[in-house]
Amino acid sequence: MNKYRRFKVGDTVSWVSQSHGTYLAKVGTVAAIVPAGQSPFNLARRARKAYRPVNMTNITYGRRGWERDHVSFVVNVDGKAYWPRVAALQSATAV
Secondary structure, three states: OOOOOOOOOOOEEEEEEEEOOEEEEEEEEEEEEEOOOOOHHHHHHHOHHHHOOOEOHHHHHHOOOOOOOOOEEEEEEOOEEEOOOHHHOEEHHHO
16 A cells, blocks of 8 residues: 555645644645655646635745655645645544
8 A cells, every 4th residue: 555645635634733843633625636756736736726715825935845755645724835744634524
């Protein structure tokens, strides 16, 4: 079995994020699939219309991140885009 979970656009997923010692559970909808070897920054530059109404500002201008060696997902949480670690994602129905 693939060690990275596979989701499709529209799937509801959840994960726990951590910053400065604070943990926060997030639930959102898969907005885009990022192919291996690409980042959402590159993807968004070529196809901005595909991400509307998701706000990609935090990914496209702030935290660009390195390309990942596996398929990853942009997740929409209340209109804001996140690029969580795939290993942390789970189906929200499994929560």
